[in-house]
Amino acid sequence: MKNNILFFTFFLLLFIGCEVKEKKQTKPKLVVGIVIDQMRYDYLTRFYDRYSENGFKRLLNNGFSLENAHYNLIPTYTAVGHSSIYTGTTPSNHGIISNNWYDKFLKKSIYCVDDANYKTIGNDSNDGKKSPHRMYSTTVTDQLKLAQNMNGKTIGIALKDRSAILPAGHTANAAYWYYGKDKGDFISSSFYIDELPKWVLDFNDSDKAESYVKTPWETLYNIETYTNSIVDDNIFEGKFKGESTSTFPHNIPEIKEKNGNLDILKAIPNGNSFTTDFAKAAIIGENLGKNTHTDFLAVSYSSTDYVGHQFGPASKEIEDTYLRLDKDLADLFSFLDQQVGNDKYTIFLTADHAAVHVPAYLQSLKIPAHYLDTKRFRDDILSITQKYFNSKELIENVSNYQVFLDKKKIESLGLNKNKVAEKIAEEIVNFDGIYKAVTAKTLQSSHFSDGIMNSLQNGYNQKFSGDVLMIPFPATLTGGKTGTSHGSGYSYDTHVPILFYGNGIKKGVSKKRYNITDIAPTIANLLKIEAPNSSSGKIVEEALK
Known part of the structure; x- marks a missing residue:
């Protein structure tokens, strides 16, 4: 009988302790x-x-x-x-x-x-x-x-x-x-x-x-x-x-x-x-x-x-x-x-x-770092469309390392928007400052499971993002040579x-x-x-x- 009372008391105290602990974790x-x-x-x-x-x-x-x-x-x-x-x-x-x-x-x-x-x-x-x-x-x-x-x-x-x-x-x-x-x-x-x-x-x-x-x-x-x-x-x-x-x-x-x-x-x-x-x-x-x-x-x-x-x-x-x-x-x-x-x-x-x-x-420390000239960058893209499609009117906007194509203009010239985007992505990596480039179509149809391309894919929104997305070299900024930025x-x-x-x-x-x-x-x-x-x-x- 005494053992049963002790056993019951032990579990009662354990239960109360759990209740107190539960109340503390509100x-x-x-x-x-x-x-x-x-x-x-x-x-x-x-x-x-x-x-x-x-x-x-x-x-x-x-x-x-x-x-x-x-x-x-x-x-x-x-x-x-x-x-x-x-x-x-x-x-x-x-x-x-x-x-x-x-x-x-x-x-x-x-x-x-x-x-x-x-x-x-x-x-x-x-x-x-x-x-x-x-x-x-x-x-x-x-x-x-x-x-x-x-x-x-x-x-x-x-x-x-x-x-x-x-x-x-x-x-x-x-x-x-x-x-x-x-x-x-x-x-x-x-x-x-x-x-x-x-x-x-x-x-x-x-x-x-x-x-x-x-x-x-x-x-x-x-x-x-x-x-x-x-x-x-x-x-x-x-x-x-x-x-x-x-x-x-x-x-x-x-x-x-x-x-x-x-x-x-x-x-x-x-x-x-x-x-x-x-x-x-x-x-x-x-x-x-x-x-x-x-x-x-x-x-x-x-x-x-x-x-x-x-x-x-x-x-x-x-x-x-x-x-x-x-x-x-x-x-x-x-x-x-x-x-x-x-x-x-x-x-x-x-x-x-x-x-x-x-x-x-x-x-100054001999660590690779870069500055990208945004005006020259846009001119580089236009030179691609001029060379391969005989037009500098295929680009609607270049911003945030993205190219937005003028799809109406492309269609009016009888061109294929995916082909235009692919050619830009292929060629733009040959210019200073750009390390990688990929089309929106690739981001929609492929999956990058890790690394920087996965980050690019996570940042891509099919409804709002551009038709070609680019990644600059590490430690690359645009603008002046004082201060810093990010992105x-x-x-x-x-x-x-x-x-x-x-x-x-x-x-x-x-x-x-x-x-x-x-x-x-x-x-x-x-x-x-x-x-x-x-x-x-x-x-x-x-x-x-």
């Missing part, structure tokens, strides 16, 4: 998606020793890090990256094939989130005529709203419109982005709201943007300690208008009028601090993380991209920007602890793309951080290959909801409790 009250614009993975490792314990290191040491995560698509641009993160799929499905692209139906270049059906909320400019209508897949933020019968709140925040709109999805309560110039305010679109809520008006009235451009940009620490970057005075960096050199300190108050007035805030680290301030205001103003249902805050830090484009990955400006961003993140995480509770929210942090070292800098399928553009942290997340690290499209289904699984409707990613099981 859904997060708030999910915070953080996208850092143009963040290379190696910014985590290069600057690790100088980061505080409470910023990036908090996620690295107490969350789950994917060390070998990549974009599995081309092109690696801001709109494409944000869409792919939140839809869990590639442009072949979600439809955002670039930031701007040639619309072969409208016969003009279009911008990813422009929408004349809506008006600006916050001022009388046209900068709020935006929506996510060109993104054809749902996002994980949409799926959360659907799963909760449209309850819970979703808010998107960024300095860039596309970086706020696309993550927030089609069902968001609001997306807010920055209007600089002479205002320094956050605005929105009538797609979401009819007027700015009081907390946004109060934030705009606080003149925070103005306060952030009143002092010069100096290094956070003694510049002599910035040993993870090259010399400050070098020829590979761009300059602000009004500057004679690209060196520290940058006298922001003196040069701001020549650089778009309050627009200059986008291009300095204080833009990230400003974004953090607004994110904190949103958490309080919308009562995020304190509602019955799970809320979602999508935050994108854009200033890193502006700094990277101007100064390049090896610059002291980039090193200083990330040391300052680390402090902004620590501030945000501490705020979340206080407002939501440190066991009640989940974070993922990633980037919309990375970036190549300045090609001119690589060339390729090479590892310097595709390798980005993916960090998970908080409620429902294990502590650990993985060196397995994962794709950017794996974030959305993982978060969906954590929340026990359906993944986005075109999701092609997989759940990162090892990151979840």
Whole structure:
């Protein structure tokens, strides 16, 4: 009898323990998606020793890090990256094939989130005529709203419109982005709201943007300690208008009028601090993380991209920007602890793309790197059609390393569009700068299972993409020889951080290959909801409790 009582007691305690454990593993009250614009993975490792314990290191040491995560698509641009993160799929499905692209139906270049059906909320400019209508897949933020019968709140925040709109999805309560110039305010679109809520008006009235451009940009620490970057005075960096050199300190108050007035805030680290301030205001103003249902805050830090484009990955400006961003993140995480509770929210942090070292800098080190002359490139393509088809009128548009054929003209001349495309693809690889070329027909009829051609195929959308697609040599850019850019399928553009942290997340690290499209289904699984409707990613099981 005594043994039976002991046996029963043991299993009762075990059952109660399981019940307690189950209760502890409840859904997060708030999910915070953080996208850092143009963040290379190696910014985590290069600057690790100088980061505080409470910023990036908090996620690295107490969350789950994917060390070998990549974009599995081309092109690696801001709109494409944000869409792919939140839809869990590639442009072949979600439809955002670039930031701007040639619309072969409208016969003009279009911008990813422009929408004349809506008006600006916050001022009388046209900068709020935006929506996510060109993104054809749902996002994980949409799926959360659907799963909760449209309850819970979703808010998107960024300095860039596309970086706020696309993550927030089609069902968001609001997306807010920055209007600089002479205002320094956050605005929105009538797609979401009819007027700015009081907390946004109060934030705009606080003149925070103005306060952030009143002092010069100096290094956070003694510049002599910035040993993870090259010399400050070098020829590979761009300059602000009004500057004679690209060196520290940058006298922001003196040069701001020549650089778009309050627009200059986008291009300095204080833009990230400003974004953090607004994110904190949103958490309080919308009562995020304190509602019955799970809320979602999508935050994108854009200033890193502006700094990277101007100064390049090896610059002291980039090193200083990330040391300052680390402090902004620590501030945000501490705020979340206080407002939501440190066991009640989940974070993922990633980037919309990375970036190549300045090609001119690589060339100075005898590393192969290239610059492509876009005008000569177009002339090269026209020379092909002239040589083989006796016409220079067969090309409608050349952009984003794609050729759009004028099919009506081709038909009127009795030519076959597939033959024209094939000949261009065959011949264009003989010209400087182009490494590979393939026709749309090949991408439709063949399957590339891995490598850069698989990335090109994932970025190809049958309805919207061009007739010939090209891949340049590694480390190739167009434009001037200072600063950097991105867009390729090479590892310097595709390798980005993916960090998970908080409620429902294990502590650990993985060196397995994962794709950017794996974030959305993982978060969906954590929340026990359906993944986005075109999701092609997989759940990162090892990151979840």
